[in-house]
Amino acid sequence: MKKLLIFTLLVLMGIQFVPMNVPAEVPTKADEELQTPAEVEAILKRACFDCHSNHTNFPWYSSIAPASWFTKMHVKEGREHMNFSTWANYDDEKKLKYLQKIPKAIENNKMPLPSYLLIHNEAKLSEDDKKIISDWANEAAFDLE
Ligand code: HEC
Numbered sequence: 619m620k621k622l623l624i625f626t627l628l629v630l631m632g633i634q635f636v637p638m639n640v641p642a643e644v645p646t647k648a649d650e651e652l653q654t655p656a657e658v659e660a661i662l663k664r665a666c667f668d669c670h671s672n673h674t675n676f677p678w679y680s681s682i683a684p685a686s687w688f689t690k691m692h693v694k695e696g697r698e699h700m701n702f703s704t705w706a707n708y709d710d711e712k713k714l715k716y717l718q719k720i721p722k723a724i725e726n727n728k729m730p731l732p733s734y735l736l737i738h739n740e741a742k743l744s745e746d747d748k749k750i751i752s753d754w755a756n757e758a759a760f761d762l763e
Contacts, residue, residue: 633683644672644703652705658754662702665730665741669696672703677737692731710762717759721752 654662668674669692680689700716708716723729725748730741743751 630683636683636687646672646703650704650706652702654754657750661743661747661751665743665747667702668738668741669693669731669734670700670702672697672701688733692734714759714762717755717762720755724748724751 652662662670663673674693676689679685705713720729724743730738730743735742
């Protein structure tokens with residue numbers, strides 16, 4: 619039993635050296651960022667920005683493996699899929715695709731990722747929040763079409 623404990627501790631210590639780097643704050647040019655009404659921005663910042671922007675607040679445990687791997691993987695993947703910090707660089711077709719997917723993703727409770735919500739209570743969306751985001755996305759999509 620004691621051996622198992624020591625072994626586990628050693629493994630946990632060992633994996634701390636496995637590098638997995640996602641820059642926390644990537645400099646963003648103001649004119650590249652998504653422009654939205656303040657009301658929409660507040661919700662996106664609270665619920666989506668950790669993974670879909672260059673402004674990620676990494677919690678303390680995200681520097682400890684293996685939690686750090688999951689956190690950084692989500693952030694890396696989230697940013698790759700859709701990054702509000704470089705929004706202006708997307709062409710209209712891509713913006714439209716994202717705007718159409720946003721309401722679906724939140725209505726189906728796929729976003730924010732359920733695993734993220736377990737530890738980020740503040741990111742939970744109320745029905746009102748969902749409506750504000752969906753209305754904004756639908757309108758913005760309509761303007762592009
Ligand atoms: C914990 C990280 C995380 C958070 C928070 C998060 N997302 Fe995501 N999101 C991801 C990942 C990872 C993917 C890609 C894999 C997938 O689709 O499941 C993704 C994919 C998406 C997609 C599909 C993009 C595409 O390429 O088709 C949309 C739309 C989306 N997210 C919207 C949102 C919205 C809106 C919020 C906030 C209400 C949000 N996400 C919050 C991690 C996150």
